[in-house]
Amino acid sequence: MQLLRSELAADAHGGRELYTINGDVEVLHLVSGRVAVRFADRTVSLSPGDALTFPGREPHTWEVEGGSPAVVLWVIVPAPWSGSA
Numbered sequence: 001m002q003l004l005r006s007e008l009a010a011d012a013h014g015g016r017e018l019y020t021i022n023g024d025v026e027v028l029h030l031v032s033g034r035v036a037v038r039f040a041d042r043t044v045s046l047s048p049g050d051a052l053t054f055p056g057r058e059p060h061t062w063e064v065e066g067g068s069p070a071v072v073l074w075v076i077v078p079a080p081w082s083g084s085a
Contacts (some may be wrong), residue, residue, distance in 0.1 A: 002079035008033070008070045013063040023056030023076040033057045033070025056080075 002023075018040060028037060036045045037052055039060050045054055054060065056076060064070045066083040 002074075002076045002081065004074040006072045006074065006078075008035075008064050008072060010067050010069050011064055012070075014061040016034040016061070018059035018061050020059055022077060022080040023078060025075075026054055027057040027073075027075040027077075028052045029064070029073040029075070031071035031073060033056045033064060033068055033072075033073060034066040035062055035070050036065050 018038070027042055028035070028046070030046040032048050034045065034047060036043050037060055039053075039054075039058060045065065046052060
């Protein structure tokens, strides 16, 4: 498992194109701010305290909404990068 805490600037995004990660499960837990996660067939808007679980290999991207920064916890299982050489 890999846990990442991201402090995201207002209007930050994961790129305009959908992407995948090398993980079976990805969880996004929104600590503060507003974030939208876009998939090929839907967009999910998150508020503080919300969590979203989805397959990491499902094409997606994200964007901070509302003109304010956001804090996000990402959990990826299994860890796509262990930090070792």
